[in-house]
Amino acid sequence: MSIDTATGAEAPAELSSTRVKDIFSHIAKKYERFNAVSSFGAYKVWLARMAHLAPIGPNDDVLDIAGGTGDVTFTMARMLHPRHIQCTDLVPEMLDVARMHYERGAAHGVPVDFEVVDGQNMPYANESYDAITMAYGIRNMPERERALAEILRVLKPGGHLVCLEFSTPPNPAWRTLYLFYLKHLIPFWGNVVTGDREGFVYLSKSIRAFPNQRELAHMMEQAGFVNVTWKNCTGGIAAIHVAQKPA
Template sequence: MENNAHSHTIDTATGLEAPAELSTERVKSVFSQIARKYERFNAVSSFGAYRRWLDGMMRQAPIRPEHDVLDIAGGTGDVSRWVARAHHPRHIQCTDLVPEMLEVARMHKARGDFGDTPIDFDVVDAQVIPYADASYDIITMAYGIRNMPDRPRALSEMYRVLKPGGTLVCLEFSTPPNPVWRALYMFYLKHLIPFWGGLITGDKSGFVYLSKSIRAFPDQRGLASLMEGAGFHDITWKNYTGGIAAVHVAHK
């Protein structure tokens, strides 16, 4: 990805300044390899919390039947499926950087998993969105922004393609405010996530990355500041499972 003079790209595993290519190539390698096992890992590793967080995300998403929805970092189409079932918008554009993830999403479409909600798929890097200004009512993004080396640029792109009055709804891992819960969670992240991931998918390295990237990611307030920096206003968030995850809602 091209860098301009003002962008500070980071290594998403450490949060330290680094060329964007480092994180982009890693994320492509991780997700192209685990694409077919990704959904199984999610279900097992979060003890079912994953579904409750998606339910929460759907409750916070102000999607109406006449809306055009853009799902960023849509992966295997999980969020798009929940949007289709919960809200039946006019259209969903499900996008992701990694074609192998979208292949699984297309398989879900072939099986009828999106019901009768019209949905299309596109390989899109969220840091350079190829769509026109002001073309979407709602953007959904789950576990996406943490994987992007130029987060300010990605959020600015999302702001640009939203219509005035549009909303970004973002589900991401976050930081538990309670120190005891936080310490337990950090132990789980550091030691058990790589173990579980290796066991379920046969490849530990992707889960070592997952664990590191969560620990290096800004807390609730930090993510809200990044959104504010991209132009969003009236940013609120709701914690889930004691702040292990948070859903931020931000307006254009």
């Protein structure tokens, strides 16, 4: 099934894919500044948490899906020193920024290759990666079951998916405050920092339409993953799911 990622309603995949390419090709150069401003710096803390939870070692070959400007790739490189990282994204302009950071030494000596790849249809062989990372990727994908099936296919048996995504705060008071921020202030900040209000109206809607922690875990289990766990970040504004391909 394919959905409109802004609403969760059934829709042709092209609708969301075209929109996401349009948004990220325009904001690529301002994307990192927006993250820093809108999350009050929490974004970096969540990335470090992701690395702490990632079962990635020095001999591992890692695939980063929806890698964007490379924040996850470079955090994993700096903190975990895997053997190699394949940093992929649907939008070439986002990877151009990542490549620029790489050339300036952001990977701390870990070899990284960059490739334009749709996470829902990957050009990699079965069982080719020890671990897969994905931050803020699956929410933007209209064919989520297909993406999870692809991730399972290219992971080696026993390998892990580590997925950071916006989620739903379980505490009602915190959730109300956060939803107000999301609905009214995110489009405002997005407009101030990038000049693209529409892109941030989309961001806000897609977060509100996205499955909560338990529902995402269930989707992963339905796709065939086992040992699915999650940790909340900042009271559930985001969550890090770790899921394993059966050994």
